[in-house]
Amino acid sequence: MTIIATQALTKTYGGGVTALSDLTVEVDEGVIGLVGANGAGKSTFIKIMLGLIAPSSGGVRVFDLDPIAETDKVRARVGYMPENDCLPPDVSASEFVTHVGRLSGLPKVAARERASEALRHVGLYEERYRQIGGYSTGMKQRVKLAQALVHDPDLLLLDEPTNGLDPAGRDAMLTLVHRIGNEFGISVVVCSHLLGEVERICDSLIAIEGGRLLRADRISSMTAASDVLAVEVSEGTDELAARLRDLGFEVTPDGRLLLVPLDSDAAYDRILQAVAELDLPLHRLDQRRHRVAELFTVKETVDV
Amino acid sequence: MSEAGVIHDIGYQRYQGPRLGRAALLGALYTHGLRSAFGLGRSAKSKIFPWGVAGIVLLVAVINAGVRSQIGRWLFDYYEFANTMSLLVIFFVAIVAPELVSRDIRSGVLPLYFSRPLRAADYVMAKVAALVTAVWLLLGVPQFVMFLTGAFTTKTGMKGVWHELGLLIPGWGYSLLWALIFTSISLLVASLTGKRAFAAGGIVAVFLMTAPVVGVLSSLPSETAHHLAGLASPIALVNGVEIWLRNRTDLGLDIGDFGPIYGIEAFCLIAACLLLLLARYRKVASL
Known part of the structure; x- marks a missing residue:
């Protein structure tokens, strides 16, 4: 099933900076790697899929919905994990994820249940009652992943999930992403500038450079007979x-x-x-x- | 057969329950904001200030009520009460407004909010409503305590209670005006910075630094300048509105025939601050 489809998608920012140009791609469900150097247009692509910014021209459909016209429907089915630090230090992970869960439209009790569920799935157990300020980078990344999972999306958009992690942490995070894609039945778009790390866990790969599509294909067909x-x-x-x-x-x-x-x-x-x-x-x-x-x-x- | 004491990993469960609409999100954010205004669900440290202020304000109301029950006369009525407490309210919003908005900017949590069905307008509405409610409760609850004393000590029975209620309701309305002015200005200032200390300083500055301007304008040798002096400071502005609506002359501010100007400015000030706040978050929401 196609989950993301773009048609000649172009985004030009105010200052004449072209972030995406003429991007046409169709993506099937599974774990998808979105690879490109810094500034290649990965984050812009994600923001357009979330309906945060409108494309300059061309079209994009997520689950066959238009993110600009049907923002709420798209966002209810999508979880987003940003690249930057985005957690308040003075609340516990459990409280925070519950709060964000409610902002995704979950009722109070369900939000609390789903929050501890999501935190458990990313591997935070008793720690979740401690304040986030005292967490290691690896634990913070897990909380960021949990908050994207809390409302049970059908698609996760992860912006550089391995940022700032040590090699062991990277492996753990990649394994987790792989599990989410394969065992939880949730499609995942993983953004990264490190090709070597996403190719291990992805079913398909979109490579962009300077806003243009370099190649989009399934990993199996890319490496076949090679x-x-x-x-x-x-x-x-x-x-x-x-x-x-x-x-x-x-x-x-x-x-x-x-x-x-x-x-x-x-x-x-x-x-x-x-x-x-x-x-x-x-x-x-x-x-x-x-x-x-x-x-x-x-x-x-x-x-x- | 499963053994006791073994935790089974039942795997990932899909969520089948209801998903609420944007009104519910707004409600959740509002409740969260109102709770954090009074430090509920936060550390004990963050409860000290709001409850300290609330305690003092309530204490003043209780003393006022005690005096009334003894000598049958208010030290200050519902309006004067709000006026007198304005300085404490300034400190209250200077602490609480940054808690509500600067904190979110500082921790970078806004991209998480705005990647959900929540919109900039919902966010602004929830935060404004939370702070207006908090400030209004800060003034309104003590006013209600005063009302209770008045109602119980009245000598004219039910008629006296109705009379007292007739004074309380406009008093509450006046507190709402204070709450709106304080909220719109303080949230706008706080939304500009992620640093709570800067935001608090900025808010206090806006309210207190404008007071001398009123003094300067009042000392100009022009009748019109005297009448319009109160427009320069939010506090004098609210006083001016009261003078206009209630024909008072004892507040040390002479507004002449310019009453409606005060009313219009108060309305425009609130509207402008809220629109600027919305514009600010429209920009933030696009990340």
Whole structure:
């Protein structure tokens, strides 16, 4: 099911700054990574989806609703976790999430129940009765996530959820996001400028740069048939490269390594055989999966 | 078979219950605002000031009522009571208005509010209503205590109670005017900064620094300047409205025939402050 669809979406700010230009994309449910450098237009995209700002031209539909005309309906189904610090220090997490839950339209008792439920799901138990001011950054991020979950949205918009976390905290947060997307049945848009971290948990990926769409696709189709074999020999690298080319492989030298795409299972054996026939001292043979980042580098050079 | 003492993770539950509309959100925010105005649901520290002020105001009303029951005459009536307490009310709003709005700016919580069905107008309405109610309660409850004394000590039976009520209701109306003026100005000032101390200072400054202006204008050698002097300060302005509506001459302010001007300015001042506040939050709400 398509949850977000944009048509030539363009947003130009007052000073002539173009934040988004001609963005056309359709997103299915699941965990979606929204990747781009700082200032690429990720936050603008999120604000438009929340109906906080109107697009300059083009259209956007969230759950087939117009965020500008049907703001309340869209916002009732969407939870937003901002990038910045947004928690009052002098109340407890439990009180705060309850309060925000009521502002999402939950009745008093339901808000309290859902708040402790949401806090439990993000991994805050007894701590939730302490004042937020005394929390670590990781706990604050969890509270921010809980407040976005409290009204049981169908879509979560997370703006840089791993910001300021240490590696362990990042992993925990990403695992949590993955669980929300897969076990809770809630679609998640994760904004990040770190491709490597979102690609691990996402089903699909939208990459934007300078407000333009770079690529939008499912991760599986991006990385399909993109396995390569890295071969390193102590000597005779050029010899081996020539031999492999003769055998019909596409060989890319990368420093002391030779990168050879693996298009079939037989290819592995044939490469190994070529090394053996040349009687070269084999140093390393390792099969790697293309990281999504490499796809973009290739694509960009093609573009230019 | 489940064993006792084992907590089972029942997994994530979808919410199937009702979702209330914007009126309910406004109500929730209003209640929250009114409670935090008196420090309810906050630390003991934040209760000291509002309840201290409320205690003093109530004490004055009780003393006033005691005097009335003894000598049969008010030290000050319902209007004078509100006038006399205005200084305390200034300090009350100087603490409470930043608590209501500056705090939200400071902690950056507004993006969370405005990404929900809540709108800028709802937010402003809820906060204004909460502070107006708080200030009105601050003055209105002691006035009611005075009314009770008056009603119980009256010598003319039911007629006396009705007479007293006829004095209380306009007195409450007058307190509402005070509440509106204080609220609109103090919230506007407080909404400009996230620092509570600055906001409090700014609010006190607006109310107290304008008083000398009235003094200066009154000493000008012009009859008209005397009459219009009260327009320069919110406190004198409210007094002016009372003088106009009740034809009083004993408040140390001479407004001549310019009464309606005072009424118009009071209305415009409240309206302008509220519109500016709304404009301010329209901008904030777009993040």
